[in-house]
Amino acid sequence: MSILVKNLSKHYHKQKAVDAISFEAKPGRILGFLGPNGAGKSTTMRMLTGYLEPTSGHAEIAGRNILTEAIEAKKHIGYLPENTPLYTDMYIREFLNFVGQTYEMKNLAHRIDDVIKMVGLTPEQHKKIGMLSKGYRQRVGLAQAIIHNPDVLILDEPTSGLDPNQLVEIRALIKALGKNKTVIISTHIMQEVEAICDDIIIINKGMIVANDSLEGIKNSNNNSSLEAIFRKLTA
């Protein structure tokens, strides 16, 4: 099991941002993490990646406990944070080199070439990150997430702000990556979920309201559209 979450909670004073959620994610499948704004999607992802400390609960990434074996667990995660924060004063290669060094990678120059090709950054590869358009920044964000070839990819709204052409390309890339990795993506776009996700978790007010495969969730709701199901469960 690549991601195992048990009763994970995050409380801010009395507010329960995430309230004892449990789920699993399997390798080779893409898990869509759905929910209205403020439902706790990003908070959950931030706890899994070690940015936030859970108030209580337990989680494992590739068999490593995220609290007691944090460093080991982090080596197996590729993470694209919401809004894609990047060091805008660095060149693309310089930045990817920095990221690779934090994982103590060997053969880094070669790997950077591969990754740049993979995410389609080749025409822009000599620019500073600050000069890139939103779509290309998103690609740099993806590149830094996959550079160390992690088993687990956690992508927080990876397609927000992309134009339709870029959308198709990035989705295809995520789909390809999902063949042999465990991928969790959060999104608001229902067509995207239908296009790339195998499993779905819908979260509302910090609690999981649905956790099933894409077909499963449709079958149990009389084959209505995903949008209708989402509205029914979270409204």
Add this chain to the structure above:
Amino acid sequence: MYAVFRRELFSFLSSMVAYITIGIFLLVSGLLLWFFPDTSILDYGYADLGGFFSLVPYLFMFLIPAITMRSFAEERREGTYELLITRPITIWQIIIAKYLASLVLILFSLIPTLIYAYSLSKLGFPEGNVDSGAIIGSYIGLFLLGATFTSIGLFSSALTKNQVVAFVICAALCAFAFLGFDYSSQLISLQNIEGFIANLGINQHYNSISRGVLDTRDLIYFITVSCLFLFFTNLVIGGKR
């Protein structure tokens, strides 16, 4: 950790921060030491760098906050802090890397001033007639003082997302640590523990090293204060998770 240190140092050097702060530091210290009649060595008539060494701590009070204010405040505001903390490195490694990068920059700003010491020894009569022990001691003192101010700067930067606030907090804390204890020890009601309070301040220990006597107590003092503020930084950063 080395990767973070390198990135930090390169971002100083690729932005204007490093050049402007070091440039202003050298300009002001050079002007005060050699040109302005009230403070110039040439008018003073003695081959003595004492004036320079009593001036630099005040310049550091503004220079060092300017260098360190970005370190955590900017990363947290831009969100790149999330990128950094989710790497397989510990918070301590991040803090130490940033600390060392700022320290290297301070070293860069001190190295050119060795020319002053060299010029002075040429000006002495007979040539080379300067108190080299005091000069070496003062440079060590300055470096230790810079290291302490830097740890205060990192702490201030960890407190807030706003760089200006980080700058002001750091400058105030540095000024208090340097002079505050000295002045408050003069208060009448505190006179029976005057020595103890003055000893808590940086000034006392800096002056003691500047005489050219490297006392382990002073060394331990500077190292303790630096570690203490790095420890506070870790508490603040860790507490924000």
